[in-house]
Amino acid sequence: MLLCRVSAVSQTLTRWGRRSHRGGGLLHRALSFSSSRCHVVSPGEVSAKPAEAGSAPGLYRDTVLLPRSEFPMRLTGQKLLDRELQIQQECGFADLYSWQRERKAKKEFCLHDGPPYANGDPHVGHALNKILKDIRNRFEMLRGRQVHYIPGWDCHGLPIELKALGELGTSGLSPMQIRQKARQFAEGAIARQKAAFQRWGLMADWDQCYYTYDGAYEAAQLKVFQEMHGKVASVVRFDPVSVPCRTALAEAELEYNPEHVSRAIYATFPLSTLPPEMASEESGVSVLVWTTQPWTIPANQAVCYMPNAQYSVVKRADNSQLLLVATERTASVAALLATELESIGTFTGSQLEGGICKHPTIPDKEVPLLPANHVTMAKGTGLVHTAPAHGMEDYSVASQFKLPVECMVDEDGKFTDLAGPELQHLCVMTEGTDKVISMLAECGALLKEEQCVHSYPYDWRTKQPVVIRPSKQWFINTASLKDKAKEALQKVRVLPESARGSLLTMLDRRTYWCISRQRSWGVPIPVFYHRETGEALINKHTVSHLAELFKEKGSDCWWELPIETLLPDQVLKNSKAGPVTDYVRGEDVLDIWFDSGASWAAVLEESDSRADAYVEGKDQIGGWFQSSLLTSVAVRNKAPYKSLVVHGFAVSEKGEKMSKSLGNVVDPDVVINGGKDPSVPAYGADVLRWWVAESNVFSEVQIGPTALNSARDSIGKLRNTLKFLLGNLQGFDPRVQAVDPKEMHYIDQYMLHQLREYSIKVTDAYSEFDAGRAIRVLQAFITRDLSSFYFSIIKDRLYCDPEDSLGRRSCQTVLEEILDGVTRSIAPILPHLAEEVYLHAPGHDGGETLFKSGWIKSSSVWRRPGLEEAVEGACAIRDSFLSSIPGKNAAQYDLTIAIEPGLLFELMESLQEEATSTSSQLAELMTVARVNLASGLPRDLPPDAPLSHGTFLINLEGGVIREDSAYSIAAVPTSAARCPRCRRYTADSADCLCPRCQTIVSQAH
Template identity: 40%
Template sequence: MNYKDTLLMPKTAFPMRGNLPNKEPIRRQDWEERNLYEKNLERTKGRPLFILHDGPPYANGDLHIGHALNKILKDFITRYKSMAGFHAPYVPGWDTHGLPIETALTKKKKIDRKKIPVAEFRQMCADYAMEQIDNQRDQFKQLGVRGEWDNPYITLTKEYEAAQIKVFGEMAKKGYIYKGLKPVYWSPSSESALAEAEIEYQDKRSPSIYVTFETSDGKGLLEGGEKFIIWTTTPWTIPANLGISLHPNLEYVVAAVNDEKYVVAHDLLDQLAEELEWEEVKVIKTFKGQEADKIVTKHPFYDRESIIMLGDHVTTEAGTGCVHTAPGHGEDDFYVAREYGIDALCPIDEKGYFTEEAPGFAGMFYDNGNKAVTDKLDEVGALLLLKFITHSYPHDWRTKKPTIFRATSQWFASIKDFRQDILQEIKEVNWYPHWGETRLYNMVRDREDWCISRQRTWGVPIPVFYGEDKTPIITDETIEHVSHLFKEHGSNIWFDWEAEKLLPEGFSSEHSPNGIFTKENDIMDVWFDSGSSHEAVLMNREDHVRPADVYLEGSDQYRGWFNSSLSTSVAVTGKAPYKTIVSHGFVLDGDGRKMSKSLGNVMVPSKVLKQLGADILRLWVSSVDYQADVRISQDILKQVSESYRKIRNTFRFMLANLADFDPNIDAVDEADMEPIDRYMVYRLQALIADVREEYDQYEFSSIFHQVHNFCAVDLSSFYLDFAKDILYIEEKNSNSRRSIQTAYYEILTSIVKLLTPIIPHTTDEVWEYIPGVEEESVQLTDMPKSRKVEQFGQSEQQKWDHFMNVRNDVLKALEEARNDKVIGKSLEAKIKITPKDNETKQVLDMIPNLHQLLIVSEAIVSENDTGAKEYKHVLVSVEKHAGEKCERCWMSSHTVGENEKYEELCTRCAHIVEEHYA
């Protein structure tokens, strides 16, 4: 007889290799054909609503790995919530206006936008954006992200733009919108104003100069001829200088150096003397800044005055304590000059070139002006020192080129008017990570106004009309009418129709006695677009779900979407648009470097999917601490693949050992299960409780590590290993065998459900092979709930936990015996275990078939073994078992040969063969 034929060996068609790149697309197509997403929504209808509101990615270009991290994290949440008692639809969105799309058309498609009618160019932008959406949508779906892909929200749609106009109108009605002249971030490369959220800082090499301004009227404090020293890294702004700011409470000195008298802050004198290499310095006068108010100096090379002003923005952190003040090129400069009735001078045009208001430099690009202005200062003897420094400088985050401050007439949202309301709402939000609250709070606390106008073409028009006297007209009537027109025709009509046609019929205004109106040509900041989504999307749903449960985006969105959404929502409703903020870091390469094409370290999601599959990328997302910056590389993905294989093999092993198990017939009542099986079911309940709590806290990496450890340690290294002796060897319907299968079944179905939000392709595949399941897909099931295990209390848990510690001692002893060549495989061993304390003795005494759990041929609990080695909980001695090896179970036994018919078998195996296979 071939004894192998008498063994109940594992059987399953579930493949060992995932072959994910080839199988996942087929599976996703099957999901779509079976309408699994819609079926799930129908299944969860009537449950409490959970809304994760999607922050719109920009519709331009292929997805990068940061997009994958973001969308996969969102998918974890919505999939989990739909399995955890909620109705959790997911509506993806796209941000579609702005400069990158204009640039793509002008550069890639060689479109000259200035030679094309505005409305025609805008339609080309819209068409391009929709092409990009189709491309990105396919790529997002390839990641296994589930949602309403055929019904996303898109910021260029008529309905969205109409809602955005209403948000603008409501803010204007409350007095938060105004037009004013002030310095704003200006991008010469984009020819447009920028908001703070559109600024990023990069290192820049700049000239650092010290310049003198000679006193012409000392107002009785100074004699005249003294020279105030200013320091600046933007020499090109000197033509716009109208004054010098001192701090009213700082102490200033007149310092005699050679034949000159210089005015600087007292606290900076020594540092300045070293910088300018002054050898002999004599302080001849000291005074407070406030005493110098309105002293008059002469501009270094123009025939005009530069007045001394007082401002609290002056510090002694760097420079001279005398601050060059050009109100057309600095926010602090602008405000301090306004206090003195001095208007801003801004001799730079929208492209960054000097105008005629800067004699001697007109027509020159501002950056080239640095050298020209410095040469002029040197020529007139006003330049004390020139050197170069590298410092952090604001750049346009789209074009990556430097920005300037430039005073222009812009539309603003006055954040300061409702800042306290925003700060209060920030305190009411849940933050993951917790430092997000402080970060956004500090940003809002220091924010004055939000520049919302842009001098571009592709965007939502600012719905403002002007009367004949140039007064802006924004009324409830005009806003409602424009919103209605946009909803019916789209915003292109703003550029196609004359102002009179865009106004309500019969509209009149005291500002236009002749009935002649004009319209604003600027568009809104794209952050106003996306920041209006709480109105355009959340409030346009049937269920009106503002505030959303969660906003989840990258950490750069504290200054972006989190910020603009909060500002517009609090302005309109008084409340935050979200209950919870979750943010993630950036994706770096394996060495912690930023990814760039020049470094050749860019990891593209599409390539990962072709090489490894979406579930590997999703498992990587679950494995990292996403709230900080994360790393990815081929080596890291290889490690993730190993973890995936461990989990997949665990699934396969349990499936294979459930081949003859019908849960409706063969399951053992919990009260009749073997103690070790009840213990493993108990361990499972603890895992379920922990994992569900971690899902609720958005701690996905903890889920990954807990489940992986449970599969690798609790199951593979212990439970699945020792159970082979029972599953393969014992009689098919024995209680011990069916008890293990009952435990396997619950463990398998539970872990498959727990991992479904993370690796849905794989768990859906496993589900097809599990016997007895009723649902057509694991995606149409609910998360397991942790429960009390029958006849298993705290004392049983403590005993079994203690046994696992004793087992660790035995494993060490077996390993040492193997290294000493006492035994080969553990089944060759006979061990004696001497408990070191009464608790350990009680634990060992309670376990039947101790040798099976320890995977040895014989285990004796001894009271005294003088030759044993001491370990933490027990003394252990290991020797080679003196019996013969059973050809069926491979254990060494003294009973081999006792049955004359089956001489190669131990009595246990002989009995089973005789009863069932003879």
């Protein structure tokens, strides 16, 4: 195959963006194009008045083949909305997914839908995510693949439960009452979201979706839990508890507020038994501790020191009080207390062993001094108040020294009766803290209170600080899965690649995954507890039986059925367990991330299959992407996806996060249907889809009037081009009138070649999830290759040649291929517009739809040796000529092209066999009156004739043939008159038809 390498690539390419001196690209010229007829104003006379009926040009108006089309130039307002809904109905949008699932296909494309949360109305984040997925699905379906895409919803969880209950709260409601209200709320949200997704044109079987509250889904989830049982355990954990939500939280549900303000205190614990090394010192020494959580003082079981640090007994200058503090912290404590501290004695930490303190607020309670490696000297006094019920490090000390672990705080964050009558029922973070501090002050143990600004965990939903308390939680030890998960990720393609680092970082951060929640709306953890020992009963027999029950009846049966049905005799026997009366069912439910993370097992067709792609926002890096990976690696030793596409968030036009308080929320329903205010237009669904496609989805995606108006205008320009193509194909049937490419004009063959290049580029862009690049390729093709080049060249042949002539049919054949290719290329993004065009397009029977007819049908036959070189060589010459007559009408010139014998001359001869011509392909390309092709310039040129020179590098057969050819151009005003019919300067005299038009008109009569 012959290839061309143009010497000055940039020079050659500029021709595409340059407007023709004959009046520019057809879409830039003065064009009156109604729904039925189009009047083209003469090049060079754009400002002239249209010819009157009795004038010479008016006599021949009916002999000119002007564009005709019923395709509307613009659709706005209610007409646009009605047309989109009509297209959806007529073109079978609702049945398209089922149709493509039933057809035979060699390959399948599986995009597994990450379930949106069923807790509210559809928003632009949904639009960004769902439309991005639909663009890829429609592209793959058009390519002939069988698309597997089942939409789903995440239906359980605390936010739904809270919204469903509203002001009712959980007081007095049974678990089943709570579940019923939560289910009703979720169903309403799903219905609203589903309706919106359908209006956006998403391709799916909306009657076959997945829901995490379906019994079959829950059964599949339990099977994953069963497979992971060896990696799941129930232990005492010190978990952050959301007081408003009354449940333990996972690390992913925490936000750390660096501006949290705590009431920090310095309090004394009098030494009742001095360490042996201090026996000779004065009595009355008190250990000074510092804490930012005064409410934990009642739970104190010890005071810890650092074994290798130095400690001092110091005497206050203001009141002679003796305090034990770390030597390193003495100066800071003195400044804090605003007094001098005199050192009485110094000890190493290990010498404090054996000391016992009195608890400051609980009479007769004593707590030991104990060594601990977690003690630091960064803040405080170097002596740490230790409450084993409210911290993992404290709990470790308690475990080592067999200290009691008393939790005095309930799930509501209030003191229990264990804290004593003064504190019982007080909220620990507010009035409980006040009371503890006042109790310390009353007994003389409070030396100082100060405000401390520090980072503290908050519940991401309620934005309230959490309470750390012990509870028995189910968790997955992800440490044992991390290496396998990382190895699996290496085989996954990540778009953008920069997101891979975030995925790995989030994996590293998760040391464990708490999968239990103390709520009612969720999938119950399938565990039974022995009434006396508390030992958990869970194994493959119990879980398999429950999975079957859930599949048949749904997880409500956990609360509805008697325990004898949940735990029948045969299961007990297989489990080697005692009588059913020894057991009670567990009350915790599974974390919703486990719910959705098991979706691969419930939705993908085969248990060992992987989805081709997961496509979600960047917030899922630590969410669904990770929970899906961990569950799949634990059960199957592989990732559930072949590729991950991570997109950004939708933000306001100013780049701000959307919020009702800022008033910058963009509602997709208002985008499509318009607002109550007439100034807020109805854009329709295709504008919303174009906004998604055009955006750089791998960063934050801005939306607002500017972006939406730009999308609308871009679609309007596209409609203009499509209308021009349809108008010039009126009456043309490609099935019987198409011209074989080998018989076409070279410029037409060249455009087929360009169309093939375009189809390759746009196909590659869609394959990379880069619809934005597909749009840029489309716009460049329309603006550069069509409007500014091809359309401006072919109009004479298209409008003025005989209707059935080879030249005109050749041109129409190409226009039909371009229309078909462009329409198919925009179909994944603009399905409504694409189907609307297809309804008007020639070459297919009524009732056919574009989406059932495949992708762009470009052919390798369109690429012919020497074709590109001939046309691009002529275009380079044309550029030189046009630049020599700036501001003048090219159509009024005769052009002489002088080329010495060689390859370039032979290429130009293929476009014009005779030495001079007004109708050759070369003359058409040059857009002039006449072209003279010679080996040298004539000697009798007028002295003012514009001259230009240039070279063109011909590179054929991969460099085997190379020739740098020179050319010269001379332009002379033509002596011919303008033809009143075709308006070219090819007539013998004024008001006289040119020879071609004479023949056409005479034959018409």
